[in-house]
Amino acid sequence: MADRYLSFTGTAPGRFLTRRLGLPQPAALQRWSPERPALDGTLLCLVAGKPDPDLAAGLADVLTRTGPHPCGAPSGASAAAPSGQPPAAVVLDATGVRDVDALGDVHAALHPVVRSVAASGRVVVLGAPLDAADHHQAAAQQALEGFTRSLGKEIGRGRTVNLVRLADASAAESTLRFLLSPKSAYVSGQVIHVGADAATAPEDWDRPLAGRTALVTGAARGIGEAVAETLARDGAHVVVLDVPAAEKDARALAERLGGTALTLDITAADAGERIAAALPGGLDVLIHNAGVTRDRRLVNMPAERWSTVMEVNLASVLRTTDALLASGTLRPGGRIVATASIAGLAGNAGQTNYGASKAGVVGLVRSLAPRALEQHGVTVNAVAPGFVESRMTAAIPLFIREAGRRMNSLAQGGLPVDVAETTAWLAHPASGAVNGQVVRVCGQSLLGA
Numbered sequence: 452m453a454d455r456y457l458s459f460t461g462t463a464p465g466r467f468l469t470r471r472l473g474l475p476q477p478a479a480l481q482r483w484s485p486e487r488p489a490l491d492g493t494l495l496c497l498v499a500g501k502p503d504p505d506l507a508a509g510l511a512d513v514l515t516r517t518g519p520h521p522c523g524a525p526s527g528a529s530a531a532a533p534s535g536q537p538p539a540a541v542v543l544d545a546t547g548v549r550d551v552d553a554l555g556d557v558h559a560a561l562h563p564v565v566r567s568v569a570a571s572g573r574v575v576v577l578g579a580p581l582d583a584a585d586h587h588q589a590a591a592q593q594a595l596e597g598f599t600r601s602l603g604k605e606i607g608r609g610r611t612v613n614l615v616r617l618a619d620a621s622a623a624e625s626t627l628r629f630l631l632s633p634k635s636a637y638v639s640g641q642v643i644h645v646g647a648d649a650a651t652a653p654e655d656w657d658r659p660l661a662g663r664t665a666l667v668t669g670a671a672r673g674i675g676e677a678v679a680e681t682l683a684r685d686g687a688h689v690v691v692l693d694v695p696a697a698e699k700d701a702r703a704l705a706e707r708l709g710g711t712a713l714t715l716d717i718t719a720a721d722a723g724e725r726i727a728a729a730l731p732g733g734l735d736v737l738i739h740n741a742g743v744t745r746d747r748r749l750v751n752m753p754a755e756r757w758s759t760v761m762e763v764n765l766a767s768v769l770r771t772t773d774a775l776l777a778s779g780t781l782r783p784g785g786r787i788v789a790t791a792s793i794a795g796l797a798g799n800a801g802q803t804n805y806g807a808s809k810a811g812v813v814g815l816v817r818s819l820a821p822r823a824l825e826q827h828g829v830t831v832n833a834v835a836p837g838f839v840e841s842r843m844t845a846a847i848p849l850f851i852r853e854a855g856r857r858m859n860s861l862a863q864g865g866l867p868v869d870v871a872e873t874t875a876w877l878a879h880p881a882s883g884a885v886n887g888q889v890v891r892v893c894g895q896s897l898l899g900a
Contacts, residue, residue, distance in 0.1 A: 454840070454856060457863050477862035478609035480636040481571040483872065490519040490633060492539030492569050499556035500547030509620030510544060510577070517627045538564070540573040540631050545595055546617070548578070549588040557598060565602070571609040574602065575630050578616045580644070592616075596642050603640040603895045604860045611639035611861075611895075618647040622884035625650065625659075629876040637869035639860055640895030648824075648884040651784070659879050661686030664734050666726065668692045668717055668771075669741030671700035673841050674790070677867035678738055681875045683708040687736060692717070692726070717741050717767045723774020733782045736878045737775060739768045739789040739812075744843070746801045757804045764808035769815060776827055783828030786878040789816060790870075791835040793893050809835070813889050820887030830886040832877045837893025839865045859894035 457477050459465040469476050481487065496514060498507075519539040543560055547553070561574070568574060576599050581589040595614055603612035613630055617623045623645045629635050630643075653659035665682045669675040671693040679689045689710035693701040698714045705712035713729055715722055726734075743763045745756035768789055775781050794802050795809025812833055820831040838844060838855035844864065856864040873892050876882060 454863060456853070456856075475857045475862035476607075477857075478570055478607070480609050480861065480863070481633045482636045482866070482868065483633040487633065490539035490569075490572065490631065492519050492572070493536060494519050494631065495538035495541045495564060497541060497543045497560040497564075498547070499543060499545040499560050500549060500553035502544050502547035506546060506617075506620055507544065513620050513624045513627060514542065517624060517631055519631065537567050537569040538572065539569050540575065541565070541568060542627075542631070543574070543576045546577055546579040548591050548595065549585070550591050551587075554591055554594055554598075557595070561602075565606065568606070568610055571633070571636065572611075573631055573635070574599075574606065574610065574612040575627065576612070576614045578614055580616055580618055599642070600640045600895070604897075606860075609636075609861060611635065613639060614642045615645060616642065617645040619645075619884070622647060622650045624652070625876060625879045625881035626885060628656070629872075629879075634872040634876070636872075637861065637865040637892055637894050638873060638890065641890055643885065643888060643890065646884040646886060648886075650881045650883055653880050655686075658686035659881065660736070660875075663736060663880070664688045664690065664730065664732065665736035665738065665878065666690040666692055666713075666730070666734055667738040667740055670738075671697040671704060673843075674836070674839065674867040674870050675738075675740040676704060677871040678740055678874050679704060679708060679710070681868065681871035682736065682738075682878065683710060685875055685879075687878075690730070690734075693741075717771065718762045720770070722767065723771040724778075726771065727775060727778045727780040730780055734775065734780050735782055735785050737772070737781060737785070737787045738874060738878070739772070739787070741767070742790060742808075744802070744805050746805065748801050749803045752804065760804040760808050764805070765811040765815075768812060772815070772819070776823065776829070781827060781829050784880065784883070785827070785829040786882070787823070787829060787831045788874050788877045789831075789833045791816075791833040791889055793835050793837045793891055793896050796835060796889075796891070797896070816889060817887055824886055830877075830883060832885060832887065833889045834870055834873050834877070835889055835891045835893070836870050837865060837891065837896040839867060839870060839892075841867065859896045861894035863894065865892060865894060 578595045599612050599614040665687040667679045670679045670691040683689045691701045691705040692713045695714045702712040745760050789812045791812040792809040794806045798806050816833045823829045823831050870892050
């Protein structure tokens with residue numbers, strides 16, 4: 452369903468009226484397209500504190516290959532944007548912020564330039580892992596989280612603000628490419644941890660999944676369809692998995708993408724074994740997207756509504772993951788990306804079953820991620836969508852739907868492609884240092900933030 456309010460605020464009368472009434476003024480977001488694959492403008496690089504020289508050199512090297520354009524402005528705590536040319540993105544290296552005084556450099560660096568960032572622009576703050584042996588450094592670095600989330604809620608005009616904690620600049624290239632591109636249009640207020648694991652750069656950054664096989668559950672329509680399309684765009688051979696009732700749609704999508712259709716009940720006890728048998732050559736990317744809702748307040752919820760949601764959204768994810776890891780179907784260097792939800796992080800009235808199942812997915816990711824990487828060479832992450840425009844949300848009553856759309860920093864709903872782009876970044880072969888993360892795709896929802 453079209454967001455008529457967003458369209459109205461893009462007109463001159465709409466801008467005037469909403470400004471006078473103090474109503475939200477969402478900006479149309481720039482999303483990736485073949486015609487506009489990058490942000491329009493320059494990349495401004497700033498520094499706060501005293502970063503490690505080796506890390507700073509590695510970061511400069513990465514940024515020459517990343518983002519709208521190579522850095523064209525001088526680095527320094529007080530560097531300003533080039534006159535007359537709004538930066539499309541700003542990267543602030545705050546990895547060297549180790550005390551309260553150095554936090555002043557963060558203000559000094561961004562205060563003069565933040566207003567000039569172009570519409571749909573990006574601000575990325577780079578932080579360091581918290582030092583357990585230095586509580587001053589830990590306090591200063593933790594302060595960056597409150598800073599970036601607060602800035603994200605006030606910056607407006609479709610601009611996003613995120614914090615990346617990194618130990619090695621080269622391992623963060625796929626993450627920086629994602630955050631400094633139109634692909635991350637609906638990701639804001641997030642804190643992403645990038646480890647020091649070696650990153651494998653693809654031969655072609657435009658088709659990083661070439662030669663890889665990806666399986667997407669619940670792929671025949673909605674978010675799953677968008678994920679399948681995006682992974683295919685990035686070069687993957689996509690296996691479109693859905694229930695037998697959706698076989699026609701699954702086969703049509705697979706044919707369009709040059710992939711393979713696989714129909715089965717993901718809740719079946721032997722689903723994992725059947726998937727493994729259908730993929731004798733192995734699997735590189737496993738996307739757990741299949742999910743259902745059976746909303747009702749707990750006092751009115753029969754056991755069947757509870758168990759159905761738990762089986763589809765959580766139990767099947769656990770069983771199939773275990774089976775595909777145990778059988779070796781998921782090859783080393785593989786990626787598992789599960790779909791959680793902000794309902795699992797913040798809760799939602801009428802969704803005790805759904806919220807519990809999606810919180811369970813978060814627990815799975817956080818527990819399994821380190822072991823899966825150590826034992827199988829596979830990373831495990833999750834995306835947590837917020838309000839995403841779909842047939843399901845179109846059926847929500849008008850006023851509740853409007854509240855869902857506006858209660859985030861971007862004041863609008865996301866699109867299935869926003870979840871798909873985030874999933875594709877986590878599935879990227881160069882994202883091996885991103886593990887155990889739950890990334891909200893919610894426009895920085897005002898709930899659970």
